[in-house]
Amino acid sequence: MTADNEKKGASRRAFLKGAVAAGGAVAGAGMARAAGPDPLITEVQEWASGLGEGVDATPYGMPIRFEGDVIRRNVEWLTADTISSINFTPIHALDGTITPQGCAFERHHSGAIELKKDDYRLMINGLVDKPLVFTYEDLERFPRENHVYFCECAANTGMEWAGAQLNGAQFTHGMIHNMEYSGVSLRTLLTEAGLEAAGDLSDKWVYVEGADASSNGRSIPMDKALDDVLIAFKANGEALRKEHGYPVRLVVPGWEGNMWIKWLRRIEVTNQAVESREETSKYTDTLADGTSRKWTWVMDAKSVVTSPSPQSPIKHGPGPLVITGLAWSGHGAITRVDVSTDGGKNWQQARLAAEGQSKALSRFYLEIEWDGKEMLLQSRAHDETGYVQPTKNALRDVRGENSIYHNNCIQTWWVKENGEAENVEVS
Amino acid sequence: MSKSLKLYGLSGVGAAALLTAAYNFADRNVAPMPTEMPIVSADAGSPDMMFIAAARADEAAEAKRLGIGREALPEEVAAWDLDVSPDGTGLPEGSGSVMDGEMLFVDNCAICHGDFAEGVDNWPKLAGGDDTLADKDPVKTVGSYWPYLSTAWDYVHRSMPFGAAQTMSVDDTYAIVAYILYSNYLVDEDFVLTNENFLEVEMPNADGFIVDDRAETEYPRFSEEACMENCKDSVEITMRAAVLDVTPEEEGKAEPEEAMEEANADTAADEETEQTAEAEPEEAAAEEAALDMALVEDGEKVFRQCKACHQVGDGAKNRVGPQLNDVIGRHMAAVGDFRYSKTLQSMGEEGLVWNAETMAEFLSDPRGYVKGTKMSFNGLRKDEDIAAVTEYLKSFSQ
The missing domain is CATH 2.60.40.650 (Immunoglobulin-like)
Incomplete structure (x- = not known):
């Protein structure tokens, strides 16, 4: 262990002690009733006398500053840089089930790009009756659905295989979020393009890719594509955040997060899996004997x-x-x-x-x-x-x-x- | 400390008749629309009612086309449909030699992947790792792990180099892939990769993959009744995270309100930058002027985009890019032990100095200003970001 790390460790331990000591003090204050009346109650506080902010102070609100530690965090040593990397949802500090977008984990392969609705195009091509191009406005004209789904990165808890390593639920389990999505079913769009040309659908695939430099393409078997996959443009009631694929992302319920293509730009019906980089060199699971499982899509309980x-x-x-x-x-x-x-x-x-x-x-x-x-x-x-x-x-x-x-x-x-x-x- | 645990670069098709899918879908739909559209009391013969009736029938059987969107033009499909499959589907005509590939690789790829594809720092290794897949720390490279050559070609062509994707021509891509094969000892140095011989290249780990078998190997085993009482005799702690101690610092903790204040301030700061943008270049040009601390602070945020490759401040070292202490005011290509591009080298020799103007020209269009620069970064689009990051660098150049 390097001296640098020793220092880090020491200060982190100091922090933990500090947290507990502070907690103790809080408990002490709570139990101080016998020592005398609580001034928070007996004395008129500033906020009970003066005025708070007006309705024009915060057109779009952030959490109050006292919640400033409920934020996404990064593990720097995990990847070569932060542009092709991941951060973690502060699940230790949240309750309920819906993850606020602003602290929901991010994973990018070429950074979070800015793509405005006017510049957005979605293409469907390949084994379809008629290749189509949709604008963002087009997508909003199809019948819409609402569903709550979790999105978990396949690598969540991936640093813990050989032992206990990261000290916090945020770091061990924070590559997950859970949102209510509004969008159009992929089935609807495939039907619009027509699947007659594909013939027997049982051995067909859908290849999906994003508009960012990584493109992050993945192959999805047709039965899943026609089952519950969504083309989503809203999450928790509002537009997707940039970091989650604004204006349009794919939602692949129950399957690994890497398949939830962000900035979705193309859907291609194919007769084979493309075996892209993200489904061969990555997101394949090497077993003890050196062989590797591929197409491990489902996230188990x-x-x-x-x-x-x-x-x-x-x-x-x-x-x-x-x-x-x-x-x-x-x-x-x-x-x-x-x-x-x-x-x-x-x-x-x-x-x-x-x-x-x-x-x-x-x-x-x-x-x-x-x-x-x-x-x-x-x-x-x-x-x-x-x-x-x-x-x-x-x-x-x-x-x-x-x-x-x-x-x-x-x-x-x-x-x-x-x-x-x-x-x-x-x- | 074992960092061997770390992740390097985070890195059954059943018949599904449409009718079945439609039924499932209707069954599961939380907000079924327009299936349950309210039936208003109206003349059943009116156009509205006919539309609703039609939509409901569609939903129950198979939705019909709504006529939304337009046909994709062949040129558009050609521009975006670039993926290449294992059987060569999608592979364009072309060729490239190992020799050409080496030059292209050194210029475009080596900055992260190393001259011999051996990988720099935490960036992916592309060569080596033979017979390590069953080891404690497998080395997964194009040679040792990737099952299909099409994947390498496709990825180089569409997504590399990092920060300048889709700039490699078809022939350049063939050449770079040929060089990657060569660096894995899979082809000889006089090899030329073409669309004709592409499928003849044998990938060592082509047979190293099996399709997900959890349903057979795991689900039965993990679906037994769960034990609730006296499930084991003793419990011992066998491993502790605090011993490894690789958890990130809890920086926000000492002043828990700081991060949020900063976050809240972001929007305001952006607006401020917007308003003062016009005044800034002038200010930055005045080299001897005192630092604008607000601008330095903005620049620190902008510099996050540079951090992957550049260090600045106490103890800054060369990484993928040169360290940037004292960069403002010094000659170009002046950090002795860094290997700059030939262009930047000669610009430095000509006496060009990094100042607000040259930095702005470079950062607004790196490859335009320094042809052949090793910096893969695409540049900053906003003038105010350039001014801010320059001011930030100036604060390390006093």
């Missing part, structure tokens, strides 16, 4: 406790504690989540905040009376197919440690007596 977690320590001491987290499956709806506080020896069923929705995030809660002793917190997702989220060892038994992608193992947080938590692996 997965869950993680988002709080308490390393970036969200327990600050209130023993007593009632809310354990919460997220669960999802690319095969359908989450039906159940179990939580263990002893590293997987014993489990209890958590409460789903709402009935699981297909290919969308579920929020779970487990309310416990924390005795102040250390815990090894885990969560385990079940989906509608009967699949149960496996342990990391169970996954490694099948795949080895070099798969990079599709690590959906059970995560363990070691919560210590002082409320701090750390990413660990257990036997």
Whole structure:
């Protein structure tokens, strides 16, 4: 370990201690009732006397400044530069299931480009009856649908294959977001171009690519293309953000995020997979014997406790504690989540905040009376197919440690007596 | 510390009759439209009602064409339909030699991938790695891993060089791919790659891939009833993230409000830049003038686009690009141990100096101002961004 890293480590540990100390102080203030009346109550505060901002102060609002640490974060050493890289959603600090666009993770291969609606063109060509070009306005004239789906990068948790590495749910599980999309089904557009020319559809593919320099092309089998793929232009009610593909992106429910082509510019019906760079040299999963799986599109069932977690320590001491987290499956709806506080020896069923929705995030809660002793917190997702989220060892038994992608193992947080938590692996 | 865990460059078709798909779709549609369009009480013979009836029938069986959009012209399809498949579909006529490829590679690719395709820093290695795929740290290159040559050709042609995609001609692409093959010892130095012999090149890992088999190898095993009690005898911690200690610093924490204030300030700052844009070039031109700290601050943000390749400040070193301390005011191509393009080298020898004007000319059109520059960056479009980043660099040039 270099001196530089030692320094970093030291200051980070200092930060964690600071967080817990501050938490302690908060708890202290909360319990200070006996020491005297709370001046926040007994004294007239400035905000209760003066005036706040007018309605013209913020035409489009950002979160209040006190929430300034709920932001996307980057892991610098992961990639050669930030233009072809990824950042992480602060899932440790969010609740509910919908991810605000402004803090939803980004992954670019040639940077986030600016493409205005007027300059937007979408082409459908290949084995279609009539190759077509659409403008953005054209797309808004087709019948529209609304759906909530999660988008998870295939590499989410990919840094954890060989051991516990990154200390925070944001970094281990933050390559995910969950939004409500409005758009047109890909099926509708393919029908508009006509699929008679393609003949038997069972062995046909749809190749999709973006308008950015990377083009990030992917091949999608026709049965998926005609099933639930969306051409989306709104997310959570408003236009897509630049970093998520404004003005139009592809939504491929339940399948790896790399296929959700941003700045979508072309859809080609083909009779074979193109085997582009993103589906051969990347997004293929190497097994222990050196052979690699390709076309591993579906994201298997997965869950993680988002709080308490390393970036969200327990600050209130023993007593009632809310354990919460997220669960999802690319095969359908989450039906159940179990939580263990002893590293997987014993489990209890958590409460789903709402009935699981297909290919969308579920929020779970487990309310416990924390005795102040250390815990090894885990969560385990079940989906509608009967699949149960496996342990990391169970996954490694099948795949080895070099798969990079599709690590959906059970995560363990070691919560210590002082409320701090750390990413660990257990036997 | 093991950084071997890091990701390098993050990196069943069933019959689906349209009718079935339509049924599924209707079944699943959260906001079924226009299937459940309100039936207004109106004359069933009116054009409106006929339209609604037609739309509903479409949705139930198969939607008919709405006549939206226009036919794509052959020239348009030709301009965008560039993908190349493993069987050679889409491959244009042309050729390129290893010899030509070497020169093109050194000029266009080596800055990130190294002269011998061995990779610089964290940038992808394109050569080597034979027989490492079952090792602890597999080295995945075009030679050791990529199953199809078409992928390399397609990617070089459409998406490389980084920052100047779609600038390689068809023949140049053949040549660069030939050189990549040569650097992997897959062809001889006198080899010429053409559309004719393209499919004859054997890729070593062509048989190294299987189609996703999780349904057979994993799903049965991971679908057994879950244990709820006394599932194991003991639990030991076997690995801790704090020991590895590679988690990024929590910079925002000391002053948690800082990041958001900065974010909030962004919009305001942009507007400000817009308003003062006209005044700025003049200001930047006055070399001896005191630094405009607001502009320096804006420039720091603009410099994020440069950071991938350039360092500046204490301890700055050459990376993909030269370090930029004292760049304003010095001769071009003046960092001794950096290998500049020939053009920039001779511009420096002619006595050209980096100042607000030359920097603006360069940054607005890097390849136009310095023909053959190694900088792959496309340049800055906004004058105010150029002024800001120049001011920022000036702050390291005192």
